[in-house]
Amino acid sequence: MPLALYALTVGAFGIGVTEFVIMGLLVEVGADLDVSLASAGLLISGYALGVVVGAPILTTLTARLPRKATLLGLMVIFTVGNLACALAPDYATLMAARILTAFAHGTFFGVGSVVATGLVAPDRRASAIATMFTGLTVANILGVPAGTWLGQQLGWRATFWAVTVVGLAAIAVIARFIPKEDGAPEPSDWRADMRAMARGPVLLALLTTVLGFGGVFAVFTYIAPMLTQLAGFSDAAVSPILLVLGAGLVVGNIVGGRVADRNLPLALLGSLTALAVVLAAMAPAMHSQAATIVVAALLGAAGFATVAPLQIWVLRKADGAGQSLASSLNIAAFNLGNALGAYAGGLAIDHGLGLGALPLVALAFPIAAILVAAPALLRERQPAIAVSGD
DSSP states (O other), X not given: OOHHHHHHHHHHXXXXXXXXXXXXXXXXXXXXXXXXXXXXHXXXXXXXXXXXXXXXXXXXXXXXSOHHHHHHHHHHHHHHHHHHHHHOOSHHHHHHHHHHHHHHHHHHHHHHHXXXXXXXXXXXXXXXXXXXXXXXXXIIIIIHHHHHHHHHHHOHHHHHHHHHHHHHHHHHHHHHHSOOOSSSOOOOOHHHHHHHHTSXXXXXXXXXXXXXXXXXXXXXXXHHHIIIIISOOOHHHHHHHHXXXXXXXXXXXXXXXXXXXXXXXXXXXXHXXXXXXXXXXHHHHTTSHHHHHHHHHHHXXXXXXXXXXXXXXXXXXXXXXXXXXXXXXXXXXXXXXXXXXXXXXXXXXXXXXXXXXXXXXXXXXXXXXXXXXXXXXXXXXXXXXXXXXX
16 A cells, blocks of 8 residues: 555544544543533534534535645644643533544545545555554554543543644654645535535435444443443453454454455445344443453454445445545445444433433444335445546
């Protein structure tokens, strides 16, 4: 794979740490800012909704800019946002800073996905996207456990200071390795692009993304208190278990991309079915610490095996129209799923169902995703993936 792909991976790593590390620090943030666990969980939902709002807006505003300049500008927003998180004096300011940081997220992955697919042969495009998203998986296998440990030892603000440094590093490697384009992208009619995004097949693909990731985040958001309060692990054990979960993410992401290059319907339906099976097994598994560790790894693998197939499916359904916008909207759909999943989990907790009910709440999401996507996927043939370079 070209070095430019790994430059995108560094940016994805920083974004992944920012998005996910808060899950391991909910207790610390809640105690420091004097808010409930459910309110602290809304910092994840707020971030996700920031992605949903920011993705189409920033993608449209930057459509005429060279993609390298766009990626650099987005990483500057990301870095400033994390600095604001580190300095936030209260819950409201932290929420606002999280939303500011989130504005860069969707467009970075949207534009980055199009850049990534333009760097490789057509039959390796899903793998190229998976390589970029490896930054997210490495963020989970290394960044999130390290950030959780750092936040527990030195206070949660130290984690955001560290991510600010990662943002500066991402700016440097993107500036060095992403190739310059010959001029700006061809001007596009954003109204026509939006009409293309409103077509039934595109909306169905986006809905599948929302539902699939909603299932992941209904439990992922509250994984730290589930590990300590249900499975009986100590606070010190949370980071190592997140490391195991992160290893599952890496494996699932790579496998999902490779299978999607060969058979997209199989990759999508197989990963969603695997996610449903893991969530169904999670509730009884939490009564055993050994089984909990195994299920944590499988949750990571099944959840992130869906990423590259879902991204490619949306790009295919967009059929060449507004590729950056389609890609960004799918990132927004991932994060809408994150927000809905976190909200559904918080709702279950607030209504007295408890942490033990979260896997069953989460299970409803991938089942719904399968019901939505299966008819269309089973009718599909396997044409070449149409992803334009502009």
